[in-house]
Structure formats: structure tokens, C-alpha cells
Amino acid sequence: MCEDCDDYDDDVQDPHAGFALDDIIDAARFVEAELPGPAVSEDAWAVYFGRKGGCIDSRSFERMERSREAALVLLTTMRQRAPRAAQSPSPAHAS
Numbered sequence: 001m002c003e004d005c006d007d008y009d010d011d012v013q014d015p016h017a018g019f020a021l022d023d024i025i026d027a028a029r030f031v032e033a034e035l036p037g038p039a040v041s042e043d044a045w046a047v048y049f050g051r052k053g054g055c056i057d058s059r060s061f062e063r064m065e066r067s068r069e070a071a072l073v074l075l076t077t078m079r080q081r082a083p084r085a086a087q088s089p090s091p092a093h094a095s
Contacts, residue, residue: 019075025049027071032063040064 025045032040044060046052056064 019072021049023075024068024071027074028064028067031070031074032067035063035067037063 029045040048040060040063043052043054044056045064047054047056048061048064
């Protein structure tokens with residue numbers, strides 16, 4: 001991604017850190033597929049996630065940003081719910 005879109009000096013910790021890039025990509029693509037309007041091209045996604053060099057038009061960039069942000073919320077929600085299910089007592093241990 002070009003320096004205009006990527007802030008290399010940003011020291012703020014991403015509150016959604018800890019997710020595998022492939023999980024973020026899959027979730028963002030899932031979200032984007034549900035948005036109205038023309039889908040973002042495969043090439044634009046590759047550039048956006050740094051797997052390929054190139055340029056991204058502003059419409060695609062905004063659409064991918066919204067999709068990534070929504071995907072991080074989705075992944076965070078899923079992570080928060082998973083431990084609750086794992087912590088619930090099994091029927092064999094219930095009193």
C-alpha cells in the first residue's frame with residue numbers, strides 16, 4: 001500500500017490485534033460481499049492487504065476500510081463469546 005494510505009508512524013496499539021491476517025481477510029471479504037454496490041476486485045484486495053503492489057481507487061479503498069472495520073468487530077464479538085461457551089459446565093458436572 002502507498003505511503004499516503006498507510007501511517008507508518010502510528011504507534012497506537014490496534015485494539016483488534018491478535019487476529020490472524022487470513023481471518024481478518026476472510027471476515028472482511030464476507031462483510032464486503034453483503035454490501036450493496038459493485039464488489040471490490042481481487043487485485044484491489046491483494047493490494048489493500050499488502051500481498052501485491054499497486055494502487056487502489058478511492059471507492060474501493062473506502063469500501064474495504066468499512067469492511068475491515070466491521071470484520072474486526074465481528075471477530076472481536078466472536079472471540080468474546082467463545083470463552084463463555086467453553087466455561088459453561090458440562091451436563092455431567094451440573095449439580
